[in-house]
Amino acid sequence: MVNEYRIALAGNPNTGKSTLFNALTGLRQHTGNWAGKTVSLAQGNVEYKHKTFHLIDLPGTYSLFSNSTDEEVARNYIVFEKPDVTLVVLDATSLERNFNLALQVLEMTKNVVICINLIDVAEQQGIQINERLLTNRLGVPVIKISARNKKGFPLLLDTIDRIVTGAIECNPAPMTYPPMIEDKIKLIEPKVRELVGNEISSRWVSLRLLDGDETLLNEISKRLVPEEG
Numbered sequence: 530m531v532n533e534y535r536i537a538l539a540g541n542p543n544t545g546k547s548t549l550f551n552a553l554t555g556l557r558q559h560t561g562n563w564a565g566k567t568v569s570l571a572q573g574n575v576e577y578k579h580k581t582f583h584l585i586d587l588p589g590t591y592s593l594f595s596n597s598t599d600e601e602v603a604r605n606y607i608v609f610e611k612p613d614v615t616l617v618v619l620d621a622t623s624l625e626r627n628f629n630l631a632l633q634v635l636e637m638t639k640n641v642v643i644c645i646n647l648i649d650v651a652e653q654q655g656i657q658i659n660e661r662l663l664t665n666r667l668g669v670p671v672i673k674i675s676a677r678n679k680k681g682f683p684l685l686l687d688t689i690d691r692i693v694t695g696a697i698e699c700n701p702a703p704m705t706y707p708p709m710i711e712d713k714i715k716l717i718e719p720k721v722r723e724l725v726g727n728e729i730s731s732r733w734v735s736l737r738l739l740d741g742d743e744t745l746l747n748e749i750s751k752r753l754v755p756e757e758g
């Protein structure tokens with residue numbers, strides 16, 4: 530619908546996604562309740578500049594390679610449900626580990642905002658983060674926030690707003706692999722594109738096929754390939 534946008538929150542466990550979600554939406558939400566088989570995603574709304582942002586709190590995961598139900602749920606949401614913007618929430622005190630997931634998301638989808646959370650704790654520890662440098666390197670906005678102290682929210686909301694209105698264009702820096710892998714991608718990608726069109730990144734699907742990710746293949750045939758007969 531016009532003026533309604535879906536904003537997904539992704540990130541490693543315990544990086545403050547639900548805290549951010551609750552602070553922005555004003556909803557109370559229990560944390561860490563994703564253990565069961567049926568995963569229900571918490572949703573809540575934020576009104577901003579005559580727009581409604583529907584926030585979706587995805588399960589916390591260390592990767593998006595469908596090794597677990599949670600990883601599959603988060604992956605499927607980002608790839609197939611295609612939120613208008615995906616916020617990747619990182620723990621400022623363990624950026625190196627957290628960037629693994631961020632880079633995976635940047636390979637899957639374009640409109641991404643990197644939220645470096647727990648900036649209050651990082652500052653206490655003397656950790657300095659150059660968000661401009663990161664923004665330039667990654668090709669998407671990087672914003673320092675403290676979800677608990679509601680710090681950085683105006684810039685975050687404004688950035689989401691500017692992405693959905695097209696005032697900011699996200700251009701995730703392409704990630705390249707060793708020639709052996711790049712050569713294989715060149716072989717597979719045209720065929721993948723025939724299958725998935727522009728619905729999802731054919732390069733990303735090709736990489737997953739090289740990984741032998743069967744759950745993704747099943748998901749693609751379920752969702753994108755028309756049934757015969």
Ligand SMILES: Nc1nc2c(ncn2[C@@H]2O[C@H](COP(=O)(O)OP(=O)(O)OP(=O)(O)O)[C@@H](O)[C@H]2O)c(=O)[nH]1
Binds near residue numbers: 560561562590678
């Ligand atoms: N100091 C500080 N603590 C924070 C901040 N944001 C979140 N926390 C704390 O970090 C812990 C984890 O926060 P959650 O919001 O539950 O994290 P989550 O990412 O939803 O975790 P999972 O749902 O398990 O993936 C909680 O104790 C929060 O209070 C912050 O900006 N500063």
Ligand SMILES: [Mg+2]
Binds near residue numbers: 548559560561
């Ligand atoms: Mg949570």
